[in-house]
Amino acid sequence: MTGTGDKVMSMAEAIGRFVTDGCTLVIEGFTHLICFAAAHEIIRQGRRDLTLCRLTPDLVYDQMIAAGCARKVVFSWAGNPGAGPLYAFRRAVERGIPHPLEIEEYSHYGMVARFAAGAARLPFYPLRDYQGSDLARVNPRIRDVTCPFTGERLAAVPPLNPDVAIIHVQRADRLGNAHVWGLLGVQKEAAFASDKVIIVAEEIVDEAAIRADPNRTLIPGLIVDAVVLEPFGCHPSYAQGYYDRDNGFYVQWRDISTDTASLDTWLQEWVHGVASRAEYAEKLGDRLQALRAREHLSPPVNYGY
Amino acid sequence: MDYTANELMVCEAARQLRDGEVVFVGIGLPNLACNLARRRHAPNLVLIYESGAVGAVPERLPISIGDPALVTGCSSVCSMYDVFAHYLQGGLIDVGFLGGAQIDRHGNINTTVIGDYASPSVRLPGSGGACEIAILARKVVVIAPQSKRSFPARVDFVTSPGHVEGPGGRARLGMPGQGPVSVITNLACFGFRDGEMTLTSLHPGSSVEQVRANMGWEVAVVTDLAETAPPTPDELRLIRDELDPEHLYI
Numbered sequence: 336m337t338g339t340g341d342k343v344m345s346m347a348e349a350i351g352r353f354v355t356d357g358c359t360l361v362i363e364g365f366t367h368l369i370c371f372a373a374a375h376e377i378i379r380q381g382r383r384d385l386t387l388c389r390l391t392p393d394l395v396y397d398q399m400i401a402a403g404c405a406r407k408v409v410f411s412w413a414g415n416p417g418a419g420p421l422y423a424f425r426r427a428v429e430r431g432i433p434h435p436l437e438i439e440e441y442s443h444y445g446m447v448a449r450f451a452a453g454a455a456r457l458p459f460y461p462l463r464d465y466q467g468s469d470l471a472r473v474n475p476r477i478r479d480v481t482c483p484f485t486g487e488r489l490a491a492v493p494p495l496n497p498d499v500a501i502i503h504v505q506r507a508d509r510l511g512n513a514h515v516w517g518l519l520g521v522q523k524e525a526a527f528a529s530d531k532v533i534i535v536a537e538e539i540v541d542e543a544a545i546r547a548d549p550n551r552t553l554i555p556g557l558i559v560d561a562v563v564l565e566p567f568g569c570h571p572s573y574a575q576g577y578y579d580r581d582n583g584f585y586v587q588w589r590d591i592s593t594d595t596a597s598l599d600t601w602l603q604e605w606v607h608g609v610a611s612r613a614e615y616a617e618k619l620g621d622r623l624q625a626l627r628a629r630e631h632l633s634p635p636v637n638y639g640y
Numbered sequence: 641m642d643y644t645a646n647e648l649m650v651c652e653a654a655r656q657l658r659d660g661e662v663v664f665v666g667i668g669l670p671n672l673a674c675n676l677a678r679r680r681h682a683p684n685l686v687l688i689y690e691s692g693a694v695g696a697v698p699e700r701l702p703i704s705i706g707d708p709a710l711v712t713g714c715s716s717v718c719s720m721y722d723v724f725a726h727y728l729q730g731g732l733i734d735v736g737f738l739g740g741a742q743i744d745r746h747g748n749i750n751t752t753v754i755g756d757y758a759s760p761s762v763r764l765p766g767s768g769g770a771c772e773i774a775i776l777a778r779k780v781v782v783i784a785p786q787s788k789r790s791f792p793a794r795v796d797f798v799t800s801p802g803h804v805e806g807p808g809g810r811a812r813l814g815m816p817g818q819g820p821v822s823v824i825t826n827l828a829c830f831g832f833r834d835g836e837m838t839l840t841s842l843h844p845g846s847s848v849e850q851v852r853a854n855m856g857w858e859v860a861v862v863t864d865l866a867e868t869a870p871p872t873p874d875e876l877r878l879i880r881d882e883l884d885p886e887h888l889y890i
Contacts, residue, residue: 365691365720366706390720391768414765416704417667421765428763440752442767443690444724451721463729464772466813467748467801473757488814517711518691519719575708582703631712 341509342562343539346612349561350376353531357406358498359386361529362395365520366416367575369395370503370535372568372612378402379606388497390446390521391416394571394588397423400436401598402606407437409495411446418585422592432595440474445492447521452494453528461489500529502554503569505576506544507536511559514540514551517575526554533561535568537577547638567616567623578626643871645826646890647879648843649783650676651871652824653737656781661734662686664773665696667705668889669783670737675883676875688727690769692718701884724769728776731816736777738770738820739784742795745837745857746809747782747802747820749774750795757797767799774800779821786825792856803835810835827851829868833860841866 344352354360354377362370374395377385384406387396392413399405401423413424427436441449444464452460461480471477471490480491502522504513511534515522526532534554539562545552571581571588591601609615616623646669653673657663659682665674675698678685687696691706695715702710711717718726727733740749741764751770753760774780780802784790802820803809810819823830828851829841839851839861852859871879884890 366704367691367708410766412766412768413763416706420763425763429760440766442771443720443769444728444772447720447724462725462772463816464775466775466815467798467804467809468767468771468775469752469757469798470767470771516717517708518693518706518717520692520706521720523719524721573708575711579708580704585704628708 342511342559343509344561344563346372346376346535346563346565347380349533349563350380353499353533353560354382356382357384359388360499360501361388361497361525362501363389363520363522363525364503364569364572365390365518366580367518367520367573368503368515368522368569369393369572370501370568371395371570371572372565373501373533373535374399375606375612375615377404378602388495390443392421392424394421394585397421397588397592398602398606400424400427401433401592401595402602403433405436407439409439411441411443415585415588417582419589423598426595439476440470441477441492442470445477446495447524449492449495450521450524450528452492453496454524457494459491459493461491463489465490495528497525497529499531499533500526501533501535502526503535503574504554505536505574506538506540507534507562508540508542508545508556509562510542510556511554511562512542512545512552512556513554513559514545514548515553516551519553523553526558531560532558533563534559535563535565537566537568537574539564565612568612570616570619570623570626573626576628578623578628581622581626641870641873641876643876644890645785645843647871647876648868649824649826650879650890651875652829652868653781653783654680656822657682657685657735660684662688662732664728664733664736664777665689666737666739667702668739671702672879672883672889673737673783676878679878679882680875688723688733690720690723692720692723694718694727701886701888724772728772733777734779736773736780738773738780738782738800740782740800742790742792743782743784743823744791744795744802745793745859746804746806746835747823747832747837748795748798748804749782749800749802750797752797752799754796770800774802774819775815775817777817779818782820782823784823784825786827786854788854788856791854803832806835808835827854830859836860838862839865841868843868844870
């Protein structure tokens with residue numbers, strides 16, 4: 336639908352309309368701006384057989400894997416950043432719990448290149464990578480290509496074109512023009528590579544606020560299908576200038592996720608037990624308030640001519 | 641003065657950095673080493689994190705590679721496409737730090753699986769950016785605690801290539817970077833001679849026998865074997881009071 340009309344809808348509606356059983360999904364955000372609110376709604380709506388793409392599956396996919404949403408993960412680093420392994424991911428890969436999980440594995444640059452090829456609608460992306468690594472041996476989609484100009488052998492990866500991208504941003508207008516600052520990850524490439532794009536925003540602002548600072552627009556409304564307002568939608572990830580990462584929760588996840596019973600209890604309480612992100616945020620209460628960002632303002636620039 | 645093995649590893653890694661070098665920083669000990677070097681002999685060290693923070697000057701110890709403190713006050717934030725294509729593949733990175741669950745005699749590193757790939761006994765996190773750092777950074781410094789299990793003669797899986805099969809291995813495969821030049825463990829420091837890890841200095845209190853007992857092969861030893869200099873009081877003060885005040889890594 337990506338037209339010019341108002342695209343604002345609830346998270347439940349956006350997930351219900353665009354994320355279907357069996358689809359290929361990317362929820363990007365490298366440590367920063369990971370949309371847990373969307374993942375939790377997908378779990379609540381009981382989606383199954385998803386192919387989940389992300390450089391770092393992080394807790395967000397660990398929770399979706401544990402909840403039984405995932406059939407396959409396409410990734411490059413599956414750990415709990417700063418805190419150890421991802422236990423649900425490991426249980427699925429090592430022992431098929433709750434069911435076997437197919438994996439397709441690259442390095443970060445390989446994943447970035449796949450999204451770049453996908454965004455540019457190219458058949459492959461060449462990169463100087465993977466020589467001497469076993470990654471190409473176990474992943475038949477990492478291949479060689481010969482440069483038609485120099486004869487150099489390069490690695491090549493195929494495009495990644497998910498059905499749906501979910502991108503969390505600091506602020507967006509009702510058309511989906513989205514301002515992002517802080518770490519940018521691979522969100523722009525992932526959004527352009529995907530068939531449908533859901534923008535989830537900490538704030539919805541007037542179109543004039545976006546047009547006042549167009550260099551900050553990472554994702555244009557042109558490619559956006561839905562805009563969802565979801566304050567604190569990233570917790571325990573963070574949004575620069577809004578709230579800090581809840582590093583304590585990432586450490587706690589180690590204990591919560593080491594066995595399926597405690598993980599299921601957590602999912603019952605914090606995902607199924609709340610109707611929405613607003614309820615989740617209210618339930619977190621003071622813990623969330625303590626994470627609010629201090630002010631570190633950038634001076635304005637002159638866009639005049 | 642008392643110090644921990646991790647503190648000595650951080651100091652040794654810091655000393656290997658030259659002022660003005662551009663460093664691809666990892667979280668944990670490499671992060672401490674780079675920030676220690678920046679506060680002492682290398683104020684112009686440029687810290688680049690794979691998350692896209694360039695010229696980062698973190699005011700607090702980053703817990704993750706994407707910590708918001710890396711952004712506040714850094715000189716540029718770029719996309720991960722820029723980090724890998726323009727900075728790393730573009731040849732701008734002088735030093736990359738790597739660690740791993742296993743490292744072998746040729747400096748090949750495994751962060752993918754213990755056991756068989758299709759049915760691993762332990763599934764590790766995988767490459768992240770390590771594979772391309774190993775291939776593309778001008779040189780690689782490895783920081784890893786050593787044991788017989790973590791230093792086998794041959795890794796179960798090569799995630800990040802070192803000197804591959806030995807002399808000339810990298811050149812044959814057309815890798816731009818020199819590969820690992822240094823390995824710093826809790827017991828000793830190693831260099832590479834003809835693509836083979838070689839013991840170059842023992843930490844105070846370590847012996848060649850102890851080092852060999854914690855490796856999966858009979859490691860070669862340089863003739864002028866040195867003793868690693870212990871941390872100085874100033875280095876320890878910076879690490880303990882300013883860089884890692886909560887003692888998360890030391």
